[in-house]
Amino acid sequence: MTDAAPAVGVVHTRVEWIDTDASGIYHNSTVTRFVEAAEARLMAERGLDGYFPSAPRVRYEADFDAPLFFGQDVTAMVTLAHVGTASMRWEFEIWGEEFAGRPRVRAARGSYVTVHVGADHDPSAGIPRSRPWPEEWVTALSAGRP
Numbered sequence: 001m002t003d004a005a006p007a008v009g010v011v012h013t014r015v016e017w018i019d020t021d022a023s024g025i026y027h028n029s030t031v032t033r034f035v036e037a038a039e040a041r042l043m044a045e046r047g048l049d050g051y052f053p054s055a056p057r058v059r060y061e062a063d064f065d066a067p068l069f070f071g072q073d074v075t076a077m078v079t080l081a082h083v084g085t086a087s088m089r090w091e092f093e094i095w096g097e098e099f100a101g102r103p104r105v106r107a108a109r110g111s112y113v114t115v116h117v118g119a120d121h122d123p124s125a126g127i128p129r130s131r132p133w134p135e136e137w138v139t140a141l142s143a144g145r146p
Contacts (some may be wrong), residue, residue: 007080007141009042014071015096025069031108034076035092042078046140055088055114062110066096073097074107080141086130087115088141096134 011034019030043051068074075095082089094108116130 009038010077011038011041011076015068020070026068036074038078054118058115059113064108066105066107068096068107072099089113
């Protein structure tokens with residue numbers, strides 16, 4: 001990465017009933033959906049339409065700091081922390097906005113790693129081998145919009 005501002009994706013969404021248990025508190029797995037929505041927004045903004053089929057997650061780590069509730073507005077943010085030859089490390093934060101007298105609170109934070117396998121990999125051939133990121137992707141994520 002260059003000294004340019006880091007690539008950041010942000011999405012504003014809401015905790016839906018399907019995201020919760022019977023008490024109306026969100027499932028921890030919902031964090032993944034929020035994070036991927038923010039990542040997808042960033043990739044769309046940067047014109048990287050072929051990213052998801054060729055960049056599986058190989059590591060995911062999350063700390064859960066506070067519950068989120070059915071109907072609560074949420075802000076999800078992902079930041080590209082490091083670009084390697086064939087991997088990227090992302091950091092994320094999920095924030096529950098002010099809700100029912102409760103203040104805005106960070107609900108979760110963590111990181112994950114994606115690896116570039118290329119869109120032409122054959123899933124039936126076993127575990128794909130990583131390959132370098134396309135230079136235009138690195139440029140789009142490190143220098144701003146293409």
